[in-house]
Amino acid sequence: MTSILLHPDRHRKIRALFDEYIELYAGRDDRLTTLFSENFSGYAGGGNELVTDRDEWVRITRQDFSEVPGRIRIEMRDIALQDLSEEVVVVTAFFNIHLPQPEHVLSREVARLVLIFRLEGEDWKIVHSGISIPYQLVQEGEVYPLQRLQERNQVLEALVAERTRELNEREAFYRLLTEDTLDVIWRTDANFFITYISPSDERLRGFKAEEVIGRHATELFDADGVIIAKEAMNKGRAAQHDRTNLGFMSFEASHRCKDGRAIWGEVFSKAVRDEHGTITGYHGITREITKRKQMQDQVKELAFYDTLTRLPNRRLLNDRLCQALAASKRSGQHGALMFVDLDNFKPLNDKHGHFVGDLLLIEVAQRLKSCVREMDTVARFGGDEFVVMLGELDVDHAASIALAEVVAEKIRTRLSGAYCLQVEHEGRAASSVEHHCSASIGVVVFLDHEVSPDDILIWADKAMYQAKAAGRNAIRFYAADGGE
Structure with missing residues (x-):
């Protein structure tokens, strides 16, 4: 799925709608129900019951308000907004809920709320809501009456x-x-x-x-x-x-x-x-x-893929690395893992802002994918760090190193080319930002199940720092004896 960056104006509009939703919910204000689309679905509390009837969701919301009529306090921990299409925006937020009772157990737990906004005519409406609270808390406090819904089913x-x-x-x-x-x-x-x-x-x-x-x-x-x-x-x-x-x-x-x-x-x-x-x-x-x-697929996408670059995240990378180790054991062929760190990323963020930095990360992801085979994995490890994993190289260790070095050099060269980033603005012409960036690459060639996935990542990270120490825009292979 193609990643669509949130325009700044749309970001502010959706954030304002989300803040309005939180304020109405905290104030136990019945006007909250006017934000729901007629084609609404949602998961309440920590259960698996999908509510697809808007009137049923309104009833659940009002029951929630009647059970805790006093104003509650929402302590926001983190929030992320992402476009799924021109007309659909997903907001994911993490927060603590402070009910008007002293020392309530909910205040020590982090809840997750996913709201999906869709443009209907000229208005943005909420078409899906999913709030996740530890299941045992739902059983004790029953903030959301899932048990009754399950009994009815x-x-x-x-x-x-x-x-x-x-x-x-x-x-x-x-x-x-x-x-x-x-x-x-x-x-x-x-x-x-x-x-x-x-x-x-x-x-x-x-x-x-x-x-x-x-x-x-x-x-x-x-x-x-x-x-x-x-x-x-x-x-x-x-x-x-x-x-x-x-x-x-x-x-x-x-x-x-x-x-x-x-x-x-x-x-x-x-x-x-x-x-x-x-x-x-x-x-x-x-x-x-x-x-x-389709909704389950979107949830899976959010769980296993980076929302910006659409690359596998750490969780999916770890799973694929375990699979690569098992495959190496069966075939006797080596694999390789590369830790790729951008050398000149922070100045771009400092000068032009995170929005432009995100454009660079998306372009880096596309360039990395163009350097490897379909069977290989390119993942975003975090920030400006990426991981490339190659499988089925060769049964000979030296030959595998040579193959990995060819790909690493291809990546180094490809990432060092100039970047021309097109920044779109609502209501006015797009602008262009040119940036030059290189990468330091640490490589580990592995075989069988002799080491753990964590060891491989640590070694590749060490080799990457050796490349940094060598002046950046370089490639270094990890060796157990400390040499290259």
Whole structure:
């Protein structure tokens, strides 16, 4: 996903809206609800319950206000704003909540709030909210009534199970109830060939019932979804062989549409057994969750990728380094890790501001990616520090060093070229900032699992400082004996 920098004017506008939200929330002011979009979704407290009904969210907000009617104090720790598109901005904030009770346990915990603003007409509205508070605190203080929502969902699931049993006995009543439901209700025989599917499938995927009935259930899914569905089917067959009653099974898979699109569905399935316990078929419901999956992908993006450069962050780098060590053990081929530190970054920030410094970091990230293979990893370690990891070099140590040196020199040369940074301004023409920057590079060539990922990073960092000490714009390899 392409990174979009926040324009200064938009930054101020969204920050003002966020500050208004915090002030209304702290003051327990019902006008807070006017900031929510009609197409709102949110996670309350520390639970996993996704609220997709705006009226339900308003009810939860008002219940929160009634449980703690006095003004609360929000002690802000950190805040970050990021454009997801021209019309969507995400704000992530970390803070302490001080309730009007002395020595309340919440004041010692850090809460995280994610608000997604979307431009609707001329106004920015909140389309998603997720507040994270340690789960046990939600259980004790119940600032957000997630437990009640979860209990209600359990009641609804039990009702669906009972209703499905009745519908199997009375086919006419079954069809009457399913004509207008948004979820897809379906039934198959013991071999997973579809015997009934509700009209909702045509509204979701575009296929008429006669095009689906008689087909195998795997034809509902795209190639990736088929793999997931077959795993669930095999689990069902194994349960039949073992005479195990699994109850309702669920899985998430991508479904194919008649127009070529793919949508995500959450499938709930249950086996139908005769009086002898033999499975005679399956029935269940499929609920579209495309928007929820997209939101989960965005959350994953924020967790494992740097929001500015879109490069892997430290967490994902550490995971890939562990994988590279395991692969090295299997293949006997060396890998290499490079610690890249920009030599002349701070003066740019001091002279032109962090906005221009961010433009440079984005350009550095693109240049680094252009110097390596698709299989290699380029990560942002923090500030103006980057890490490049190469895999599958050579079984010979000297040859691997030579290969790594070629790539390191390519990176050093590429990063030392002039940077022409285009700074956009709202309401006036863009300006250009020229900057010259080089990099100091420390390299470690590794093999097998002889050392830990932390050791490799430490050694590469030491080699990088040797390059700094040598006058910068240089490459140094780490050696256990302290030499190059």
